[in-house]
Amino acid sequence: MAGVRTTTGQGATAIDAGPDDATLVVRAREGDPAAFEVLVRRYQRRIYQLALRMTASTGDAEDITQEVFLTAWRRLPEIRQEAAFVGWLYRTATNRCLNLLRRRRPTAELDETTTADVSSSEDPQRSTEATEQLVALSAALTTLTPQQRAVWLLREAHGRSYDEIARLLDTTPHAVRGRLARARVHLAEVMQSWR
């Protein structure tokens, strides 16, 4: 899907400025909470959005995001490659989402109120059609297997590399491509029927 992968959707905000991740990780590791706060501000949105689209629950997404950053703080001394901090966040968040989905009963999979809540973007500028499309995609995502959902979100919504996704799901880039292709066909089909 050309044009989608090149952006992160994060736009240029105030948090773009400031030291690079590696610098902030070193500072935080030496006990500077302000440096860690910059990292949280920088990535909380992306991690929350991943968790939200994985779990389709604002409550679970919030819990997972909070746990991911707290664990990051505690594990700072173990993070050897400082520049890989964001990759570490993605790996931890994805694993936590998959664990949660494994424990969750299948009946709880699609919570209508949560899904509606998730997609009611409080942005009056957004067209109704765009909002509906997002609702449809969010709903379609819940019909994928958790693994496929993770692959699709990490690649298509978050622009992570095949290699990285393969490593974090403990599989091969080839298998990732396969899952992604299947996820895409499935999503296109579900979206089509929604139309």
Add this chain to the structure above:
Amino acid sequence: MAVNSRIDGHPLPCGRLVEDVFDDVETGRTDAHSAECEHCATARRSLHQLTEATRLLVEDPAEPPPGLLDRVMAAVRAELRRGAALPLPAQLGPAEVSEQAVAVVLRYAADSVAGVWARSCRIAAEPARPGTVRIRMSLSLRYGSGPVEPLVAEVRRRVSTALSGQVGLTAHTVDLELVDIWPYERRWSRT
């Protein structure tokens, strides 16, 4: 039609696999069949729809709840332990300043030099000389910020000034180590 046809795909009524139609869209391939076939056209439309919705998801309007950052940071600060401290000259009782507090001041001073970010900063008291410390700081420089020597000298000067002006200690030595150079464009964000 794509060369690497799959056996495990989703066949369309025309015999082509949805996967192959998608591949063709991505790579810009086209042939006589796909230009005419309505099944292939429908598959392409569904892909475009998904692409469109995906773009919306990439710019996901969902925001983390406003209290999340504060809760994370409150927990982080609660876990902070009082680290090492450096003695300050004083007469009416022992006075000390946290090494971490001094590191924040010194990194800030180094950061004020354009193109420089201070990373690690460790400060140790010089036991033989009260009121003086040794500083070890690692730096990350932006490529193209100019010759390294004068930049580093400026960092050294500002760090020493901050140490005396804001902390009230004197630098015995300031060891600066260059650990990373980043190109101007390479920021954390992929913009």
Add this chain to the structure above:
Amino acid sequence: MVADMSEQDIVTEIRVAAAAAQAARATPGVVRLQPDLWGLVRRFSQQVWERVTGKPYPDVAGVEVQLDDESATIELTLVTDGRHPAASIAAAAQRAVVEAVTTRTGLAVTSVAVHVCEIDITHRGQPAPTRRTSTRRRAGAPTPPG
């Protein structure tokens, strides 16, 4: 430890702490006193203070006092304003605390230990005021000790 002390000792200790806290906060360059992470209000001391003096418990967070016969040992944890050297601010706070405690309680001060836990650099570039007011002071506090 507190339980072994007489009520009068407890009241005196709080009086010393309140005088020290007020003097430290009034010292130019002191942004605020920082309570210890475990620095919860000692409920027992507070109850004794309120019963004996009939006054609200003063804001003594960030101050530790140890009484020893006729003299007091005091510990302060504070945040300094980065526009002045932390060492000078710490020394000034020590002088102000000794002066205030001696004058207001009649006790000698053995030593005033100061721990600077943070240097506030958020106001760099702005002119330093002669005196900064604590932003974290609780409403109604501090109450000057009687």
